[in-house]
Amino acid sequence: MEYMILIHSDETAMAAGAPAPGTTEFEQMMGQWIAYNQRLIDGGHWIDGGMLQSTATATTLRKTGPAAPAVTDGPFAETKEQLGGYYLITAADLDEALELATGVPMPFGSIEVRPLAMPRTIVG
Amino acid sequence: MTETALTQLARQESGRVLALLARRFGDLDLADEAVQDALVDAARTWPERGVPDNPAAWLHTVARRKALDRLRRAASAQRRLEAGRWAVDDEPSTDRGGAELVVEEGTVEDERLRLLLLCCHPALDPAAQVALTLRLVGGLTTTEIASAFLVPEATLAQRIVRAKRKIRDAGIPLSIPARLDERVDVVLGVLYLIANEGYLSRGGDAGPVRVDLTDEATRLTEVLATLVPEHAEVDGLLALVLFHRARLDSRLDPAGELVLLDDQDRSRWDRATIERANAVLHRALVRMTPGPFQVQALIASHHANARTAADTDWAAIEGLYRQLGAMTASPVVALNHAVAVAMADGPQAGLTALDALEVGHGAAGLGGYHLFHAARGELLLRAGQPVHAGDAFTRARSLTSNPAEQRHLDRRISACDTST
Numbered sequence: 001m002e003y004m005i006l007i008h009s010d011e012t013a014m015a016a017g018a019p020a021p022g023t024t025e026f027e028q029m030m031g032q033w034i035a036y037n038q039r040l041i042d043g044g045h046w047i048d049g050g051m052l053q054s055t056a057t058a059t060t061l062r063k064t065g066p067a068a069p070a071v072t073d074g075p076f077a078e079t080k081e082q083l084g085g086y087y088l089i090t091a092a093d094l095d096e097a098l099e100l101a102t103g104v105p106m107p108f109g110s111i112e113v114r115p116l117a118m119p120r121t122i123v124g
Numbered sequence: 125m126t127e128t129a130l131t132q133l134a135r136q137e138s139g140r141v142l143a144l145l146a147r148r149f150g151d152l153d154l155a156d157e158a159v160q161d162a163l164v165d166a167a168r169t170w171p172e173r174g175v176p177d178n179p180a181a182w183l184h185t186v187a188r189r190k191a192l193d194r195l196r197r198a199a200s201a202q203r204r205l206e207a208g209r210w211a212v213d214d215e216p217s218t219d220r221g222g223a224e225l226v227v228e229e230g231t232v233e234d235e236r237l238r239l240l241l242l243c244c245h246p247a248l249d250p251a252a253q254v255a256l257t258l259r260l261v262g263g264l265t266t267t268e269i270a271s272a273f274l275v276p277e278a279t280l281a282q283r284i285v286r287a288k289r290k291i292r293d294a295g296i297p298l299s300i301p302a303r304l305d306e307r308v309d310v311v312l313g314v315l316y317l318i319a320n321e322g323y324l325s326r327g328g329d330a331g332p333v334r335v336d337l338t339d340e341a342t343r344l345t346e347v348l349a350t351l352v353p354e355h356a357e358v359d360g361l362l363a364l365v366l367f368h369r370a371r372l373d374s375r376l377d378p379a380g381e382l383v384l385l386d387d388q389d390r391s392r393w394d395r396a397t398i399e400r401a402n403a404v405l406h407r408a409l410v411r412m413t414p415g416p417f418q419v420q421a422l423i424a425s426h427h428a429n430a431r432t433a434a435d436t437d438w439a440a441i442e443g444l445y446r447q448l449g450a451m452t453a454s455p456v457v458a459l460n461h462a463v464a465v466a467m468a469d470g471p472q473a474g475l476t477a478l479d480a481l482e483v484g485h486g487a488a489g490l491g492g493y494h495l496f497h498a499a500r501g502e503l504l505l506r507a508g509q510p511v512h513a514g515d516a517f518t519r520a521r522s523l524t525s526n527p528a529e530q531r532h533l534d535r536r537i538s539a540c541d542t543s544t
Contacts, residue, residue, distance in 0.1 A: 001295040003295075091295075092295075092297070093295040093296065093297035093299070094245075094247060094294050094295045094296045094297065095296070095297050095299065095301060097295070098247070114294075115293060115294050115295055
């Protein structure tokens with residue numbers, strides 16, 4: 001099955017606590033993410049994944065019918081934790097997907113695991 | 125076979141059969157439907173043709189055939205839709221029918237454990253875990269579960285449908301996980317909830333169709349104890365539910381009113397069940413892996429084994445509640461600890477412990493809990509403050525919806541009035 005791993009966290013707190021590029025702490029943090037990505041690739045689970053820029057960069061289109069959508073600045077909903085990144089993986093079942101999601105190197109936050117409604121065709 | 129005997133068989137065997145079929149067809153819903161079909165067949169044919177020699181094997185064989193019928197029907201509908209070919213494998217050659225139940229008992233037990241773990245999967249809503257466990261492992265009907273938990277049948281049916289849909293769509297597996305211990309803890313939590321509901325709700329206006337949840341919890345915990353024999357906490361819970369079971373009949377007087385522990389007729393306690401509980405608890409304790417269910421069972425054993433209420437070793441119970449509090453950080457446990465302090469060291473010490481608790485956990489936690497105010501009332505009454513006690517009982521009365529508890533609190537309020 002294919003699962004989407006949606007990574008939510010408090011982006012303000014994350015930004016405040018994030019180590020500066022060039023420091024050993026930063027290298028350590030990046031190393032954890034690279035190792036995690038490699039784990040997904042080596043296990044044959046990797047489909048896609050990425051980190052999003054902050055919700056300050058978000059633009060929301062509100063569609064209410066045939067008329068042109070209303071364009072607004074910001075995410076679609078103000079929440080305590082924001083979607084900050086995702087992985088798209090294949091896993092045998094929910095237990096394996098949860099096990100993989102547990103490995104996401106996020107110290108704090110909420111990680112939502114949801115199955116895709118229809119299997120995608122994996123190219124390559 | 126009478127209808128009751130058939131119900132009995134459904135309770136005992138349907139969980140096993142369902143577990144086997146769910147595994148075999150990889151489809152929980154299909155297995156459930158097939159077992160229900162088979163039970164309907166049994167209800168129709170057994171009274172006429174007599175009960176088969178091996179009813180469990182019969183149930184398995186018929187349910188398997190029903191599942192294949194359903195698959196064939198679905199397949200032919202699919203064929204008509206797609207005008208393509210989609211055949212269902214006929215009986216696989218490895219199939220030994222009902223013999224599976226008899227020969228490979230080990231496999232059956234594995235499948236039952238898988239099913240129990242699936243019903244108690246942490247990805248399912250807790251209310252759904254309880255309903256699914258009773259329905260699929262316990263073999264209870266939706267009607268029985270709904271009336272046991274005093275929820276509308278439609279609500280409960282919906283809960284089960286939603287949970288089954290999540291199992292299918294999210295890909296929750298029928299498997300024994302690597303970290304079995306963590307998952308067994310969830311199963312224990314579900315069984316404890318069922319047992320507790322059975323214990324507390326006894327005073328409710330139970331209708332005649334209402335099943336005894338304490339009995340169901342005992343039965344399911346016994347099943348779990350055979351499936352996971354090395355787990356001390358499973359035995360801890362089993363001992364705990366057995367202690368409760370042994371005292372259950374004396375909790376209500378002939379008029380259906382609640383009787384407090386101190387006032388219960390101890391000659392009506394079921395000695396044989398207490399002895400069994402003692403043995404199970406001993407078996408758990410010698411493994412030297414303590415846990416909250418074992419501590420609770422120890423507390424229950426002090427009560428169950430005291431010949432009179434005055435013989436109760438409250439100092440020991442107080443220590444056990446302190447231990448339990450450290451393990452669970454539960455405000456309800458802290459409340460019980462305060463009551464034990466009062467029993468060991470007098471009402472004033474108990475009230476001090478209660479007051480500390482209100483500060484410690486915040487009034488929001490326990491202030492809405494009727495037993496907190498009921499306990500306060502008892503201690504105030506014993507400390508010679510009937511007016512304050514009356515207020516506390518009145519507060520407790522306004523917070524419970526259980527009719528027997530309400531009547532009990534009414535009697536306590538009158539007792540305060542006569543003391544003033």
